[in-house]
Amino acid sequence: MTFSLSRRSFLASSTAALLAAGTLPSWAQQSQLRLIFWGGQARADRTYGVVDLFTKDHSDVSIEGEFLGWADYWPKVATQTAGGNQPDIIQMDYRYIGEYARRGSLAPLDEYVGAGLDTSSFDEDQLRNGTVDGKLIGISLGVAAGAAVYNTKVLADAGVEIDPMRWTYDDLLTQGPKVSESTGGAVAMAPDGSGIELLFENWLRQKGKALYADGQPAFAPEDVTEWFELWAELRAAKAIISPDEQAIDTGVLETAPLVRGKSAMNFTTSNQLVAYQTLIPDPLGIAIYPATSPDSTGGHYRNSSQYFALSSTSAAPEKAVEFINFFVNNPEAASLLGVERGVPASAAMRDAVAATLDERGQMVVQYIADLGEIAGDVPPTPPASAGEIEVALKTKSQEVSFGAQSPADAGPAFYNEVIQTLGRTN
Amino acid sequence: MTDAPMKLTVVGAETPLWRKRMMSVISHGLLIGASILMLYPLLWLLAASFRPENEIFTSASIIPSAWSLDAYFRGWNGLRTSFGVFFTNSFIISIASVIGNVMACSLAAYAFARLEFRGRKIWFALMLMTLMLPYQVTLIPQYVLFRQIGWVDTFLPLIVPKFLAADAFFIFLMVQFFRGIPRELDEAAMMDGAGPWRIYWKIILPLSTPVLATAAIFTFIWTWDDFFGPLIYLNRMSDYTVMLGLRTFTDSTGLSDYGGLFAMSVLSLVPIFVFFLMFQRLLIEGIATTGMKR
Amino acid sequence: MTVQNVATAPQAGVPKTSVWRRIWQQDGPGYLFLLPWFIGFFGLTLGPMISSLYLSFTHFDLLTAPRWAGVDNYVRMFTNDPKFAASMRVTMFFVIFSVPLKLAFALGVAMLLNRGMKGLPLYRALFYLPSLLGASVAIAILWRQIFAGDGLVNKFLSIFGIVGPSWISNPNYSLWTLIVLAIWQFGSPMIIFLAGLRQIPQDMYEAASLDGASKWRQFWKITLPLLTPVVFFNAIIQTIEAFKSFTPAFIISGGTGNPINSTLFYTLYLYQEAFGFFRMGYASALAWVLLALVAVFTAFSFLTSKYWVHYDD
Missing domain, CATH: 3.40.190.10 (Periplasmic binding protein-like II)
Structure with a gap:
């Protein structure tokens, strides 16, 4: 029984392989x-x-x-x-x-x-x-853009109000602690975004810089330091989750702090909203990545x-x-x-x-449409090895958040790593 | 199996009965405690397969708030092809691998353990070397090779190597066990005019039931659990194995049916567990129980 | 070749043939029994191995032809690659702690299960269950349920008023959760130990206990010596497997080796280089360095084995 079955599928499989390999004449003009x-x-x-x-x-x-x-x-x-x-x-x-x-x-x-x-x-x-x-x-x-997906119920219960298209890092700093207080420390307003490349890029662009230009970094070591200091401040204020909790997030959906009920928000892309909603009972909302000031523009762009x-x-x-x-x-x-x-x-x-x-x-x-006024130009295709640098940012952010390196040291260290990686011939 | 407890009574004749009872209670207690530790995660998995979807990642308790078989029905037909097809494919590949591994590896192991020939040590060392290279770097050359033979998109790259003793683990395992079978048996058989094939077939194999059963169990389970080989060599969903089907349930970037994943994970454990139960009674046969005298 | 000789041998009587005949009689059976393995080794295994050795001396990005690089990859590894050093440290730590603990656990349970007690098949099956799960995606989720900040371990510790960290994601402990996972899946060495214990003739124990030898003495004088071939096998295999360990770290860290590269196993790094960053040449060099390391360890074990491994032959 199993044998005849297996032989049949061998035959079928090998015929298909021959067909795919193109060794048989293309009879019937079938592509x-x-x-x-x-x-x-x-x-x-x-x-x-x-x-x-x-x-x-x-x-x-x-x-x-x-x-x-x-x-x-x-x-x-x-x-x-x-x-x-x-x-x-x-x-x-x-x-x-x-x-x-x-x-x-x-x-x-x-x-x-x-x-x-x-x-x-x-x-x-x-x-x-x-x-x-x-x-x-x-x-x-499909068009997608960076977006913060948030749990409307948790924010409302904590008395946090944000303007989805204009909210800022200052809002996160001042209002974030309310979420931790109202939940007894169990939930924070946001995850630790210091290791998320899209978020870092967004923040750089709001400052008029970029990740890459002509295959080279378009930011300075001091920018990296400032970035890590910004998140250190948020961490100290308990506006974001602890390094321990953040490190559980491996990029797989079910490990996201928002899904695990550890944060009221996740920094992701707009097309992910539907997927998050299936795993969370409370209604979700969608907002921009935090702005550096309410009128800041150019950080977001319409990605594919x-x-x-x-x-x-x-x-x-x-x-x-x-x-x-x-x-x-x-x-x-x-x-x-x-x-x-x-x-x-x-x-x-x-x-x-x-x-x-x-x-x-x-x-x-609606979100993609609303972005119209605040979105900037799309960046050029990232250089080779950009994927490796994305991983390096995540690791570096953990070194800072777990206290293995200070933001002042991490800035130049990360910058050098980027230069080295981009310069590697293979 | 039946005579083992009897022997224990003889051995323990001088120890008082109450002490033996106590020892027995203690060891059962230890084993049961350990079993629970071992089992908790599996029970959680079982519970998760009956749970409502949005409760899966928020609850660590073993008992779901509501019971539902939905996930099983959803999962079974959750992918484009029914899991019945995946199970059939996994069975074909795993059974063929068991047959191939037990045959080919025992032949090679017999040569290494019992026969004298020039170059034996060198070949043995080379065989062990094949165990040491991470498969990630031979994957692409091997893929190119199988593609040239025309085997990509068939089960052949997953099965044929087993018939050619490509898994050095099992050769080495069998060598260690074959070397433990008393040499006098071979010598006596040789006196009677038996050649190497007869010794292999009539003496070594029958006395090696435990290690052959071990090899069969491991081959079946590891082949069943393997997903990298099927991932690389099988392209059409109708050829997928259960493990590949399970992997396809989860896409980290989008919508995944976790209930279906857990339900099918539970089902996927059933055949390997049954196979284990069937073969494990063979594990305990062998020299000790067949009453071999030295 | 050898098969033909067997056919021609009987009718030939010239001295030249008898040389062949002697060779056949001495070496023939061994090579015949090894025939399937030879076909597999030369036909399927050796070629890809040599290819990867060649690729280790090239820059190969998977998508375009390899470029010769001489020893560049090897030089870089030992002079200018902090991740290589980090992954080597992680792997060594893992090998040193997981292998002995797993083996001791497996041997202990096997001994306990070999006492001919009631319900033996049931216990054996229960203890093997974790190993059945293999590298299922479910493992990653289970391990988080147990070792996360609000996981079972910390719930247990909180009974005693202890507030534990999130073990699985704290760089100080994350590697330990993988070591625990390796030990938890102790089923296969246990089964092999059990099979080995079953091969020890029962009458040896009977004779020993008639001589008044204690259980403890029997273990040291009979069980352990006769079990050495199996102990040797398990030690070698588990060490090789631990050096090559990939899947647990891959599924639990999502392939990143984080936090802070604390679970960046050697082969995980190798995989990242090969498939994540398109550096198959460098990955191949990493693989061959690992092979050299494991080969030296194995050769050393075989050399010392004659002093402590007891074969019947």
Whole structure:
């Protein structure tokens, strides 16, 4: 029983492998595309829905989709790429798109624009987000921006009031302690954000600086020191959670202090609101990252939550582009996808989606719209090794918060680490 | 099994009965206490699979506020492919691996433990070396190799190495046990004209039930629990294993069905636990109980 | 090759063949029994190993062809890489504490379970349960439930008025929670010890107790000597596994090795370099340094084994 079963699946599997490897003649002119993305079940259902919709109209294309969790996704994509077995369409993240594009693993899409790929109703900044070294590589699947997601009930119970689009670090310092006091120290207003790169970048941009410019750090060691001192002050005032509690957060959703009921807030991105809400019984609200002053602008920018990119080794690039185009420009597809990946980057699709959204979904769309006046330009694609620096900031922030290093020492130390990492040839 | 307690009575003949009783109570007490420590996390896992979703991360108690089988139904069909398919795949791969490992590793172990040939020590050292290199760096060369043979997207990269004794752990394990079987047995058989194959088949294997059962149990469980191999080599969801299915439940960046994850985690433990129970009775057979005299 | 010789050997009588025949008789069976292993070793294992050795002398970013780098990677490791030093310290600490404790625990429980008491299969199964969980995602969640600031351990300590830290996320203790996890999963060495204990002939104990030897003396004079091959195996294997330990730290720290790199195991660092930061060449060099270290340890153990490991042969 098991044997016949296993033989059958061996045969089936090896035939499919032969087909995928292209060693059989392409009888019937059938294009087989492979699509890979990270995400949970909800995203998979929506994505496969669009795949079915597409293949119904395009009988000459079949699409084999595969999805994995974030942590497993990247080693698999790396292995497939190195092993010459890259899927045709690959979901990409802003931290990785530069790494893959600059090494020639992703095909530029410029030649398809207007010839199979319609970007006419796309937001300008979303196209720029997907551009690496002047070439269009990734098609944005959703607009997202840095956002503070907060538990409305905990804040209200503590008597804390913030203006979601204008609140400041001073508000956090003065009002934060109320949350700790009213809960007997069990809950703090915010997590310790000193190790979150997006938040640090936002703060730098409000000061008129940036993380990177031309592949070099666009900040000074003193900025890092000032940043760590700001958080040390918040920590001392008990406006944020303790280092012990913060260190439990490994970046996985269920370890976030907000989910564990340790803080009333989390610094994340706008597209995450819906995911957080499923794990928390109280209603959540959405606000900007704290401002340095109520009228400060330019910190936020409209990022892309993720992209679709085309493999440079795809055997049927036109078909793959056709699918990508369908995915971002077909109204029916858009209403299936909703805002699960972020708010659609095309204005036409935003209208198509708007009618179908629930309350949280509408909040996210509204937030992105409200950001209009305070958002600044999108930064260029980060240099290679930016991912490593993101990790280094987190580690450095822990050294400071656990008292292993003073902010005064940590500033220059981190700056040197950044210079060294960026200068490393490999 | 049956005669062991009898022997104990003989051994302990001079110790008074009450002392033996007390010893027994104490050791059972110790074992039960330790078992609870061992078990608490598993009970928590079991409870979590019956819990309402938004209570999972906020409660450390063993008893859920409400009981529900929802997560099991949700989880079973929670991914695009039913968990029934994943279970079947895991069974095929694990059973084939058990057969391959027990056969191929015992052959190699017999050669290393009992036969004299030139180069034996060098080959043995090389075999041990294969244990020492972290798999993370051979992953890509191996992937390229399997892709050239055309095995990517099949179960073959997960099964064939087991039939070729690629897991040095089990060879080394069996070598240690085979060396403990008295040499006089081989010599007597050789006097009767038995060759190496007959000695391997008629003497070594039958006397090695415990270590073979150990190898079978470990192979089954470790193959079942492995997710990196399946992650890399299997692309289509209809080929996924249970472990890969469980990993796919959680995406750190988005919506995850934790109830489904826990329910399926509990179910995924059932086959390996049953396999363990089935084979563990073989663990206690062997020289000690078959009454071998030296 | 050797198989052909066996076929031609009988009818040939020239001296040259008898040389082959002698070789066959001496070495043939050994190599025949090793045949599957040879096919696997040369066909599947050796090639990738040599590739990784070659890659350790290159800069290889996974996506473009490797560039020759000579000994650059090795030089960097020993002169200019604080994370290498940190991960080596973490791993050494882990090996030194987790291996002996796990082995002692496994041996102790195996001895307790080997006394032929009632309910033995049940206890054995219960004690093996934690090891069944392997590296399941659930482990990470369970461990937080136990060792977080409001976890079970601190609830227990609070009975005595002690306020404990968040063990799992405090850099002073986080490595210890992983050591406890390693010990908690003591099932496989326990099973191997049990199988070893079962191989000790019962009549030796009978003879000893007739001579009036105490239990304690029997343990030192019979059990331990006869168990040495298994002790040796478990010690070597557990040490190698501890050096290569990856998954527990990976799932519990979410792959970061934090807080402050206090759980940055050697192979976790290697994995970050390879797949996180696209430095497979450097990661390969890290791997071969680990192999050299473990090989020296293992060779040393084998050399000393003749003084304390008791084989029947």
